[in-house]
Every structure is written in structure tokens, then in C-alpha cells.
Amino acid sequence: MAKELTTRExxxxxxxxxxxxKADLAENSAVRGSMVIxxxxxxxxxxxxxxxxxxxxxxxHQNAYFPLFIPKSFFSKEASHVEGFAKECAVVTHYRLKNDxxxxxxxxxxxxxxxxxxxxxxxxxxxxxxxxxxxxxxRDLPLLINQWANVVRWEMRTRLFLRTSxxxxxxxxxxxxxxxxxxxxxxxxxxIYGKFAEEWIGVPVLKGIKSPNERFAGANETxxxxxxxxxxxxxxCGTSHFLGQNFAKAxxxxxxxxxxxxxxxxxxxxxVSTRLMxxxxxAHSDDSGLVLxxxxxxxxxxxxxxxxxxxxxxxxxEKVDGITxxxxxxxxxxxxxxRDTYKPGYKFAEWELKGVPIxxxxxxxxxxxxxxxxxxxxxxxxxxxxxxxxxxKIDHLLxxxxxxxxxxxxxxxxxxxxxxxxxxxxxxxxxKGGFVLAHWDETPETEVKxxxxxxxxxxxxxxxxxxxxxxxxxxxxxSKQRVVFARAY
RNA sequence: CGGGGUAUAGCGUAGUCCGGUUAGCGCGCCUGCUUUGGGAGCAGGAGGUCGCAGGUUCGAAUCCUGCUACCCCGACCA
Numbered sequence: 001m002a003k004e005l006t007t008r009e010x011x012x013x014x015x016x017x018x019x020x021x022k023a024d025l026a027e028n029s030a031v032r033g034s035m036v037i038x039x040x041x042x043x044x045x046x047x048x049x050x051x052x053x054x055x056x057x058x059x060x061h062q063n064a065y066f067p068l069f070i071p072k073s074f075f076s077k078e079a080s081h082v083e084g085f086a087k088e089c090a091v092v093t094h095y096r097l098k099n100d101x102x103x104x105x106x107x108x109x110x111x112x113x114x115x116x117x118x119x120x121x122x123x124x125x126x127x128x129x130x131x132x133x134x135x136x137x138x139r140d141l142p143l144l145i146n147q148w149a150n151v152v153r154w155e156m157r158t159r160l161f162l163r164t165s166x167x168x169x170x171x172x173x174x175x176x177x178x179x180x181x182x183x184x185x186x187x188x189x190x191x192i193y194g195k196f197a198e199e200w201i202g203v204p205v206l207k208g209i210k211s212p213n214e215r216f217a218g219a220n221e222t223x224x225x226x227x228x229x230x231x232x233x234x235x236x237c238g239t240s241h242f243l244g245q246n247f248a249k250a251x252x253x254x255x256x257x258x259x260x261x262x263x264x265x266x267x268x269x270x271x272v273s274t275r276l277m278x279x280x281x282x283a284h285s286d287d288s289g290l291v292l293x294x295x296x297x298x299x300x301x302x303x304x305x306x307x308x309x310x311x312x313x314x315x316x317x318e319k320v321d322g323i324t325x326x327x328x329x330x331x332x333x334x335x336x337x338x339r340d341t342y343k344p345g346y347k348f349a350e351w352e353l354k355g356v357p358i359x360x361x362x363x364x365x366x367x368x369x370x371x372x373x374x375x376x377x378x379x380x381x382x383x384x385x386x387x388x389x390x391x392x393k394i395d396h397l398l399x400x401x402x403x404x405x406x407x408x409x410x411x412x413x414x415x416x417x418x419x420x421x422x423x424x425x426x427x428x429x430x431x432k433g434g435f436v437l438a439h440w441d442e443t444p445e446t447e448v449k450x451x452x453x454x455x456x457x458x459x460x461x462x463x464x465x466x467x468x469x470x471x472x473x474x475x476x477x478x479s480k481q482r483v484v485f486a487r488a489y
Numbered sequence: 490c491g492g493g494g495u496a497u498a499g500c501g502u503a504g505u506c507c508g509g510u511u512a513g514c515g516c517g518c519c520u521g522c523u524u525u526g527g528g529a530g531c532a533g534g535a536g537g538u539c540g541c542a543g544g545u546u547c548g549a550a551u552c553c554u555g556c557u558a559c560c561c562c563g564a565c566c567a
Contacts, residue, residue: 032558087565122567156490156565163566216567236567273567306526345527363526373526489567 005353007287012231013159019281020160023290023354026277033158033165040354041277043298045168048276049148051200051295052170055192061144061172066126068150069117074125078250081124084217088154090119119152124218124243124269127173128251135175135265137256142185143175161278162235162489169273175248175265177255182266183221186242189270190223193238201276202293202406203227203283204413205237206435206484208460213444216269220244226459226484228413229282232433234459234486237279240270278489283409284378290355291378293405294398301327301334301394302356304347306363313338316362319387323360323372326391332398352377357401358394378404419482426473426485430456435486439479441472450474456485 005022006014020026025041037045053063069092076082096111120126127145135143152166172189176182190207197205205225215222219241226234248254248264255265284291294300303323305316320336327334335356337347344361351359361373372390375382378401385393416434420426429436431454440446440458450473451457461483470479 028559030558084566151567153566157563167567169567239567271567275567304526308525340525343525343527343529345525345529347528348526349528361526365526 005287005289008230015287016278016282017160019285019290023281025281025290026160028160031165033155035160035164037168037274040298044280044292044296045274045277047296047298048196048200049170052192052196052272053146053148055196056146056170056172059144059188059192061146061174063147064145065147065149066123066130068120070120070123070126072116072118074129075118077125078218078246081218081246081250085121085153089121090152090154092117092119120149121151121153122269122271123147123149123151123171124173124247125251128247128253128267131173131175131265132251132253135253135255138177138258141175141177141255141265142181144172144185145174146170146172159278161274161281163275167274169271171269171271174268175253176267177257177263177265179244179266182244182268183242186221186223186240186268186270189240189268190225190238193225193240193270193272196272197225197227197237197276197279198406200293200295201280201283202295202402202409203237203279204406204410206460206462208462208465208484210239210460211444211447211458211483213447214458216241218243218246219269220246223463224460226435226486226488227279227283228416228435228486229279229489230412231282232416232487234435234488235275235279235282236459236488237276238270238272241268243267243269284405285355288349288380289353291405292355292357294357294402297355297357298333299335299354299356300332300398301358301360302347302351303334303336303360303362304344304351305336305338306344306361308364312364312367315367319362319367323390327394330391330395332391332394348375352380358397376401378408420473421470423473427454430454430485430487433487435459435484437482437484438473439470439481440483441475441477441479443475443477446472446474446477450485454485455487457488459484459486459488 005018008015023040024038026035026037029036093113093116094107094111095113096108097105098108100106131143134140148170150166150168155163155165158164174185176185194205194207197203205227207223207225210222210224216239221242223240225237227237229235245264245266247267253265254262257263280296281290284293303320305313305320307313307316317338324334324336348359355377357377359375359377361375366372370387371384372387373382373384376397418429418434418436420429420436420438426436426438436456447458461481465481467480470482471477472479
């Protein structure tokens with residue numbers, strides 16, 4: 001049929017692309033590298049937003065909104081920050097079009113801006129320029145702000161959700177009176193990201209810090225969470241940066257201490273993006289389609305009626321109404337798929353493709369026996385249950401599915417996490433995919449050489465990682481701790 | 490930005506080499522009837538600036554030139 005998926009084994013990235021499009025999550029747009037997020041995909045993103053937003057607010061953060069445009073001069077105040085983003089910025093130079101006299105339009109050269117505007121690739125610059133006015137005293141701190149926004153990074157090669165020129169994200173920007181407090185904030189957010197990834201998306205993540213090479217432009221330390229995808233490649237799922245006083249100094253943001261001394265503030269910034277949608281798809285889905293964790297599924301239960309005559313459909317509808325009401329009181333989202341244009345087999349396949357966690361089927365046989373067929377998307381198992389307490393049973397099953405998806409992903413990661421102690425072993429392991437823990441001499445030169453030769457980068461240096469004597473896999477120099485290598489998206 | 494490829498209906502494609510009827514097919518779509526426990530069947534129907542702009546020719550989807558977009562492989566990245 002038209003909706004056949006490429007299998008993961010045939011071509012993993014083709015499978016991913018097919019899946020995103022056929023499950024109706026997103027599609028390519030007329031604009032290079034920019035996608036249209038379709039209602040079903042956006043509904044998942046909204047669920048992600050809601051969960052994260054709640055966690056941010058529970059930890060004292062507030063939402064605000066800053067401009068899309070950043071004056072070019074603002075953007076160049078923090079040197080390493082510019083360097084990191086300069087190559088991928090969209091720039092606004094004019095503010096008006098005019099007729100070209102041939103039925104088209106051209107840029108009106110008379111409408112040239114005095115100063116070009118940069119479409120934000122991230123908002124540190126405009127936000128820190130604003131914070132200068134907001135912060136005077138230690139009483140104004142900490143300042144804990146988050147913004148939900150779109151940003152633009154002019155990427156060379158793009159892939160739906162994983163890397164698009166424009167993407168949606170949240171970016172937190174906080175200001176603190178002490179270094180310690182700022183570091184604690186960066187760590188707190190990392191914990192929130194980790195919790196969200198594991199408990200909502202159902203993806204186990206490693207937590208750690210980035211090597212200086214992989215650090216955010218303008219940060220003193222970058223904390224991150226990394227997940228392993230089914231093809232053995234790593235995906236960075238979120239980052240939290242300790243920015244030191246870099247932006248405070250660049251934008252002259254100072255506060256008066258209790259002792260009436262003028263000090264620069266300490267900063268963090270942190271973000272997760274629609275890339276999480278990519279992680280969600282790649283971590284759990286199979287050759288039949290999407291597998292959504294119940295906590296993020298826009299539709300948690302779909303009910304497919306099976307009938308011959310209109311009277312049967314009406315009898316089924318009556319039963320279904322009862323079930324639907326009960327499920328709704330338990331905050332479970334239900335869809336009754338009573339479309340007359342498709343047969344049950346088609347609907348089963350379609351809802352599997354879309355990853356709905358639980359499917360109920362109800363037909364004349366069930367009406368007679370007081371039963372209902374229940375099918376799990378994660379295991380594709382079917383079972384006929386007594387109708388009594390069905391809402392209760394579904395409620396429990398959703399919890400079970402959420403857990404099973406996570407356990408499966410965790411088992412996969414464990415099976416694909418390796419230790420390497422020799423260079424040959426290392427190269428061999430990296431080739432096969434997965435996380436590879438190995439010793440590293442802590443020099444950027446070695447890191448770059450390893451990447452050149454194996455395409456594997458240091459995904460993270462584990463926080464509180466086990467201290468053990470070892471020798472760098474590449475240079476043989478002494479090392480005190482293993483770091484995590486992998487090929488990455 | 491470098492290398493390779495593609496562009497024909499909503500989607501997938503045939504035709505292009507070697508110019509010549511009304512551009513063909515599958516899926517999807519619309520109407521009707523029959524169907525409905527794992528991707529329904531039959532009948533009828535709608536839908537095309539052949540990526541864009543020039544050129545060659547009696548005649549261009551087909552040949553030539555330029556442009557644009559997209560895909561794959563590298564360098565950049567959440």
C-alpha cells in the first residue's frame with residue numbers, strides 16, 4: 001500500500017524520514033531547510049512544552065518574551081559567542097519591497113537599514129542587554145527567566161526535527177549573585193532535562209559535561225544529556241550552560257552586594273528544542289511506525305468499531321460512549337474512529353503508524369460476550385478482556401507501557417555501551433555503534449585527531465564518573481577517568 | 490561551499506537516448522452500489538503552465554543555454 005515504511009535495517013535514515021512524514025508529524029516546506037510541523041506532530045510538541053513548562057515554574061522560573069531581531073552590534077560583544085554563531089546567521093538588511101515594473105517585486109534599496117538586524121540564533125545578546133536595566137541590587141537576584149521561541153541557524157544540511165534552519169525551543173537565561181548559585185542552577189536544569197527525557201520521553205540519558213571543544217560558544221562549562229538512538233548514534237538532547245561572568249562583562253551587568261560593592265553577575269543559559277521530537281521518534285519506533293510514550297501521546301486510546309449494519313454501529317457507539325466518559329474522568333485522551341470510509345484493517349495499520357499506545361476494537365461478538373479487544377502498540381500484543389472495569393485496566397496498562405518503553409530503551413543502551421582499552425578495540429567498537437567509554441588525555445588535539453580518524457566525538461565527561469588510572473586510548477598519556485565517545489547526530 | 494543525482498496530477502512514476510496523434514500507469518481523491526474481526530471490490534468521474542526563463546525547429550516533456558529547487562555524500566551544528 002501507499003503507506004509502506006522503509007525498514008530500519010534497509011536504511012535507517014530513510015526509515016526516519018518516511019516515518020516523520022507518513023505519521024503526519026511534519027513535512028518539508030517551500031523554504032529550504034525549514035519544515036512545517038503538522039497538527040499531530042505539534043500536539044506532541046505541545047505536550048512536551050506543557051510538561052517542561054510546569055517543571056520550570058515549579059523551580060521558580062517565569063516566562064517572558066524577547067525580540068526576534070538582534071542589532072548586529074549587540075551580537076558582537078562577546079567574542080567567542082560571535083565566533084560560534086557568525087557563520088550561520090540570517091541577516092535583515094532592508095525593510096521594504098517595491099514593484100519591479102514586470103509584475104514582480106524587488107528589494108527597495110532606499111529602504112536600507114542603518115544597522116543590520118540578526119535573526120536570533122540564540123538570545124543571550126538581546127537578553128543580557130535587557131538584564132543590564134533590570135538588575136541593580138542583590139535583591140534583584142536571582143533572575144530566573146525562560147522563553148519559548150523560534151530561532152534560526154543557517155544550517156548547511158538539514159533533517160526534519162534533528163536539524164532545521166528554523167526550530168522551536170525554550171531558552172532559559174538566569175542571573176545570579178554567586179558563582180556557586182549559578183553552577184547549582186545549571187545542574188538543577190540538567191536534572192530537570194534528565195527527568196523529562198527519562199520519565200516523559202522514555203529515553204534514558206547520560207549526564208555529563210562537554211569537553212572544551214564541544215562547549216557552547218561563550219560558556220565556561222556546558223552540561224548535557226546524551227541519548228543513544230537505535231542505529232547506535234548518539235543524540236544530544238539538551239544542554240545547560242554555566243556562563244560565568246562572560247555575558248555580564250560583555251553587557252556590563254553589575255549589581256550592588258549587601259556590602260555595597262559593585263560586582264558582575266553570574267549567568268546560566270539552557271535549552272531543549274524540537275530536536276527532542278527526533279529523539280522520541282528514533283528511540284522507540286519500529287518498522288510498523290511510531291511508538292509514542294503514553295505521557296506524550298496526543299491520543300492515548302483509539303477505539304475502532306467493527307460492524308456490518310448501521311444498527312450495529314449504533315449499539316457499539318452506545319458502549320463506546322460509556323467507556324469514553326470513564327476514560328475522560330481519568331484524564332485519558334480517547335478517539336473513537338467511526339470513519340465509514342475505511343475498513344478496520346486499514347485503521348489498525350494507520351493507528352499503529354501513528355503510534356497510539358492502546359487500541360480497542362469492539363464488534364458484535366464483543367457486544368454479545370461483554371468483552372473488548374485491547375492491543376498494545378509497544379509490544380503489538382492483542383488480548384480480549386471483559387468489559388468490566390475497562391477504564392481501570394487501561395489506566396494501569398498505560399503506566400505499564402510507559403515503563404516498558406523506557407526499560408526497552410535502557411536495555412538497548414546497556415547492550416550498546418562498551419569499554420575500550422586499546423586503539424584497535426576502540427576503532428572497532430566505534431564502527432559498530434554505541435557509547436564507548438575510554439581514557440583520554442584531556443587535550444583538544446587528541447580529541448580532534450580521534451574524531452578525524454573515527455568520526456567519534458567525546459559526547460560527555462561523566463559527572464561523578466568513577467576515578468580510575470588509565471592510559472589515553474590514542475596518545476597513551478595518563479588519564480584519571482573514562483569519557484564517553486560515540487558517533488553523533 | 491565542494492562532488493554526484495533528480496525535477497512530468499496530491500504522492501509514486503513511464504515516456505527524454507533517437508523531437509511528430511489527445512502525455513500513459515499505480516496509489517490517493519469524488520459519486521454510486523456492494524463491503525467491514527488486519528491495509529475491500531466493481532462501475533463511473535475529476536485532476537497536467539511536463540521546475541522556471543530563453544533559444545533551435547513547421548513542430549519540444551524530449552535538443553541547446555542559463556537559472557532555481559530538492560535529494561545523496563563531505564566540511565558546520567541544538
